[in-house]
Amino acid sequence: MLRLEDAVIRNGEFTVRADWAVDGGARVAVIGPSGAGKTTLIEAIAGFRPLERGRILWDGRDITGDAPGKRPVAMLFQDGNLFPHLTVAENAGLGLRPDLRLNAEQKARVRAALTRVGLAGLEDRKPGALSGGQQSRAALARVLLQDRPLLLLDEPFAALGPALKVEMLDLVAALAEETGATLLMISHDPDDARRIADQAILVAVGTAHPPQPTAALLDNPPPALRDYLGET
Ligand SMILES: Nc1ncnc2c1ncn2[C@@H]1O[C@H](COP(=O)(O)OP(=O)(O)OP(=O)(O)O)[C@@H](O)[C@H]1O
Numbered sequence: 001m002l003r004l005e006d007a008v009i010r011n012g013e014f015t016v017r018a019d020w021a022v023d024g025g026a027r028v029a030v031i032g033p034s035g036a037g038k039t040t041l042i043e044a045i046a047g048f049r050p051l052e053r054g055r056i057l058w059d060g061r062d063i064t065g066d067a068p069g070k071r072p073v074a075m076l077f078q079d080g081n082l083f084p085h086l087t088v089a090e091n092a093g094l095g096l097r098p099d100l101r102l103n104a105e106q107k108a109r110v111r112a113a114l115t116r117v118g119l120a121g122l123e124d125r126k127p128g129a130l131s132g133g134q135q136s137r138a139a140l141a142r143v144l145l146q147d148r149p150l151l152l153l154d155e156p157f158a159a160l161g162p163a164l165k166v167e168m169l170d171l172v173a174a175l176a177e178e179t180g181a182t183l184l185m186i187s188h189d190p191d192d193a194r195r196i197a198d199q200a201i202l203v204a205v206g207t208a209h210p211p212q213p214t215a216a217l218l219d220n221p222p223p224a225l226r227d228y229l230g231e232t
Pocket residue numbers: 011012013014032033034035036037038039040041203
């Protein structure tokens with residue numbers, strides 16, 4: 001379980017508050033107007049931004065002061081953070097060992113992860129020789145190999161076309177199901193939230209609200225969300 005306890009997170013003059021918990025294994029969308037603090041929230045959970053007040057707990061353990069690498073967290077960004085000079089296998093392998101000194105068993109795990117995300121046969125390509133969707137898959141393989149119980153996604157597939165995006169969302173949902181990972185995903189597209197997340201955290205007017213059923217929130221949005229969704 002992820003718990004934010006009476007947390008206040010600052011980003012310049014801006015602050016966002018959070019006081020709630022997300023159950024282990026849940027899939028949660030983070031939605032809300034532009035500039036409301038969604039990225040700020042995710043950065044604090046990942047450890048890139050200190051709390052001004054409060055605590056972050058994972059399964060009861062206080063991780064508030066832990067460095068990003070020590071947290072139970074893997075993060076997937078929109079650009080995938082792939083290194084252009086490394087092969088697909090090497091980019092994925094970074095999820096196991098940053099120095100890439102992989103033994104035979106670890107190399108086999110990299111191959112298995114690449115196969116799982118549909119990149120078998122492309123292990124030796126560089127990212128520049130992959131399509132956008134294939135690049136997303138390579139980044140996902142790295143996240144899979146990191147094997148962390150909490151997966152944070154900041155609009156990971158926004159640059160993909162609609163069909164490809166749906167394919168990637170379904171793959172992420174399937175992987176989360178298989179590994180039991182807890183998923184928090186920022187999205188600007190309500191359809192993404194409905195597709196992948198049965199719960200949603202609304203971030204608006206300085207507050208990240210407790211998770212609530214996605215369909216109920218989107219079917220009957222509060223004013224801050226209604227304006228944003230263009231349903232005035
Ligand atoms: N470097 C900064 N210095 C000061 N204020 C900042 C800085 N970066 C962001 N902010 C402010 O913090 C607030 C939250 O930004 P954040 O990126 O978390 O919002 P967001 O909900 O993720 O937005 P978007 O949906 O547009 O990505 C914004 O209102 C912004 O003005």
